[in-house]
Amino acid sequence: MSSPRPAPLTGIKVLDLTRVLAGPWCTQNLADLGAEVIKIERPGSGDDTRGWGPPYLKDPQGVDTSEAAYYSCANRNKLSVALDIASPRGAELVRQLALQCDILVENFKVGGLKKYGLDYESIKAINPALIYCSITGFGQTGPYASRPGYDFMIQGMGGLMSITGERDDLPGGGPQKAGVAVADLMTGMYATVGIMAALHERGRSGLGQHVDMALLDCQVAMLANQNLNYLTSGVSPQRAGNAHQNLVPYQVFAAADGHLIVAVGNDTQFRAYCGVIGRAGLADDVRFSTNSNRVINRETLVPLLTEAMKLQARDYWLEALERAGVPAGPINTIEQVYNNPQVKAREMLRHLPHPLAGKAPVGASPLKLSESPVEYRHAAPLLGEHTEQVLSGWLGLPPEEIQTLLGRER
Template identity: 40%
Template sequence: MSTADGMPGRPLAGVRVVDLSKILAGPYATMSLADLGADVIKVEHPEGGDPTRQWGPPFRGPDSTYYLAANRGKRSVTLDLKSPQGQEAAHRLIADADVVVQNFRPGSALHETFHPERLTETYPRLIVLRISAFGDTGPLRDEPGYDMVAQAAAGLMSLTGEPDGPPVKAGYAMGDLGAALFGIIGVLSALVERDRTGRGQTVTTSLYESQLALHINWATGFFATGRTPRRLGSGHPSLVPYQAYPAADGHFVIAVGNDGLWQRLCALLGRHELADDLRFRTNQDRVVHRDELNAELEATLRGGTVEHWCTTLKSGGIPVTPIRTLDEVYASPHTDALGIVQEVDHPAAGPLEQVGFPVNYSGNRPRVRTAPPALGQHNHEIFSGLGYSDQQIQELTGTDATGGS
């Protein structure tokens, strides 16, 4: 898929985004829009910028790898949004934008200054994406929240971990990233609607709401039974066997999604009697007798290595895999074949590897275009284009006329 600028895989070329957000949810959403071709201007405070620049170690150059993971493809400018001059400059940016993303705390001065409804009244074609911790209504609306707070408050931690162990957060920042992904969907659908109506709108989501949406079968099971789900470790609430199992030298995953696969698994394990056992004949039976079945399987599987069982079961069409660590994942020929890891040159950090956008367009994956920006790197480029003189840029941004701090 080519766009008007001639670059493949850039469906959002020509869309301008002003990013007033920080930390992860908003920046990940805007980075994804940049991956898709949008021109994203990241507005940061002159003193330190996005707090994640210092969320380390590890660091590459002056910035943390956390910041570098969620801000590629953007242009950075510095403004004090609490000052009248900073607010006036921000409005000049917004006047030329298609999308604004903000995650100011409800009730804060900055939220009121850049209130979504006020912005869309002033700029009728503007789409404002607002991401909050708990949503803009309800008793928790004014509560601050990071990803782990959302995971705890919205139930994810109650579902994660071993049955007899403590609650555990997900390894990924599922609160932040879930909100980012739903925010992206909101922006893209609002752009489509604007093409039809000519008007923008406010799009809101939250870390809390995104977690509820991702409960899926856990929620519907609770609605149907009224029973609070329990932690199952790597197990599945509705399928057995469908989890990690111990081998002689480590763990691997077996995923049996139907009774035909179950019969085949029993044959490959040499445990034909399990297939005929009335406790395990159907998936429903196996879910009811989960603990007894897992005890039988573990007794057999501990007698072979991970490689042995994965080779044996894969030969019979059973979905199975070792549990790979990140060094193994990124050394995998399959990862390499996908071309999802891309390299971009960073002026301070040198060659910087990035995990690219996970969608292809007619076989073309969007390329990582530019490295995550240095703080205020594009002050002169952007503000001179808005009519500011070198002296005004220096006073406005706290940098010299060329954009350096």
């Protein structure tokens, strides 16, 4: 069997001026795909999320290290360089690094890097082939461009919280954010796509470009079918709890001893589902025989299904529905997720070398490339761990200047 080809982005160099989640999520994708990513961090404090704990990674003796789990989730495979971009020398060194890079990603407020000569126009002037990606709350244009933007407020402003959570007329009803920072994560993913497209286009033109990413734009875009539910009807979708706006039944049901998800996606599956739960006649009822009619008559149908589902245990239903080809699943804790045999088989948990923890757990990349696989080189770096290595190897700074710089940066 031949050895795998190098990772897709091997040889690509990325300058990472991001912090928190959206930007680091993007640059971690690039690093996983083989790019060499240099993360520039503030001396002394570094990425904000370094302090977002507990929990922290533990050393081999089980004692907390200084490395927050949050920071570790989005910064593997990167090299950390501690430089103060607000100092003339620090900004100059970053510009020198940008000259050698293919991609720069930043998430400073609009115009915030101009005073350091690190904005797009300044960097384009010295490296016109550079792909420069800016990630902000609201983008580089528009009346909100200068505002700060954070995931939680974007989930609200961008409409997600108006359709997430239990119905207002039921106990616990009201707006609810998602359990992870989905606006940040989706922006990081869209930014990755935009950068990869610009990289491909550069192969034709030889030139870089500015990729302008906004959390609000991405949040609006990811509303997907809910966008079109509104745009085609003129009626804003409302919160529906665990139910689906366009499919019935597609929701959580209570079994005799717990809960499970039933996700019927077509009429054939509905007929099979009705047979499993002992209500075969429902599939022949004109009110329920098609998905459109089931959506219209949701309030009549769902109580009938709810009563039937209470008659057996959760695992009974899961096994019976699987045999019948009806999509269904449990509601797992994250511990149960990592104990799931499918998750184990897909190797979604990895352990990477770490200078303080010995080894650090990471949630693996979902990208599975047969011939040029994702790389897992090392865990998220310590603050400034690679400053000397990069300044010497990339820029050829003499040891005495590096030591002087390090002394000043500390």
